[in-house]
Amino acid sequence: MAGVLLIVTGAQAGELVASFKEDFQDETPKKGWQYQWNADTVDDTATYANLSYQSEKHAYVTDPYAGGEGAPAGPYIKRDFAHPGAESSSGGKNCIYTYTLQAGQGGKISITDSTIIRVDQANPGDIEVRIRVNDTVGDPVSIETKGSFDRELGTLKDGDVISVLVGPGASANFDMYRVDFSLIKE
Numbered sequence: 812m813a814g815v816l817l818i819v820t821g822a823q824a825g826e827l828v829a830s831f832k833e834d835f836q837d838e839t840p841k842k843g844w845q846y847q848w849n850a851d852t853v854d855d856t857a858t859y860a861n862l863s864y865q866s867e868k869h870a871y872v873t874d875p876y877a878g879g880e881g882a883p884a885g886p887y888i889k890r891d892f893a894h895p896g897a898e899s900s901s902g903g904k905n906c907i908y909t910y911t912l913q914a915g916q917g918g919k920i921s922i923t924d925s926t927i928i929r930v931d932q933a934n935p936g937d938i939e940v941r942i943r944v945n946d947t948v949g950d951p952v953s954i955e956t957k958g959s960f961d962r963e964l965g966t967l968k969d970g971d972v973i974s975v976l977v978g979p980g981a982s983a984n985f986d987m988y989r990v991d992f993s994l995i996k997e
């Protein structure tokens with residue numbers, strides 16, 4: 812069970828709440844997790860929708876992508892890599908890694924051990940990372956090759972919702988990426 816392991820990462824120590832790759836499950840996300848995308852602008856958290864698991868690809872995909880030939884390649888999420896969907900003026904179609912704080916997990920929460928790598932670095936481009944807490948979506952940070960998005964999220968309560976969004980930036984070409992991050996309670 813998450814919540815009993817004490818970890819030390821750099822200057823930060825705390826109780827591990829969740830960890831993307833460690834928690835990743837095929838078929839159904841582990842309790843607390845949702846793998847999502849935004850049907851509308853990234854700022855409208857009410858439009859975030861769960862991706863569907865597609866067993867042939869071992870991936871969480873948008874419904875249109877699961878529709879087969881000719882369907883748009885919307886955002887998809889796998890454990891080891893992912894790809895956002897199409898760009899647009901409203902932040903594009905993002906891969907959204909959402910975690911809801913479970914009973915007893917409220918407290919001073921931070922993102923730690925975060926890493927994101929744009930795989931196809933030989934081609935120009937970028938991806939964008941945003942952090943969402945409940946109804947508030949932060950400004951995008953552009954990642955051309957690799958980066959980190961560790962940060963303190965403040966004091967949150969059980970049931971509060973945290974998301975890491977990865978969007979296509981100006982173009983969705985060459986945007987395959989790898990990501991991992993953990994949430995800890997100090």
Ligand SMILES: [Ca+2]
Binds near residue numbers: 979984985
């Ligand atoms: Ca891009």
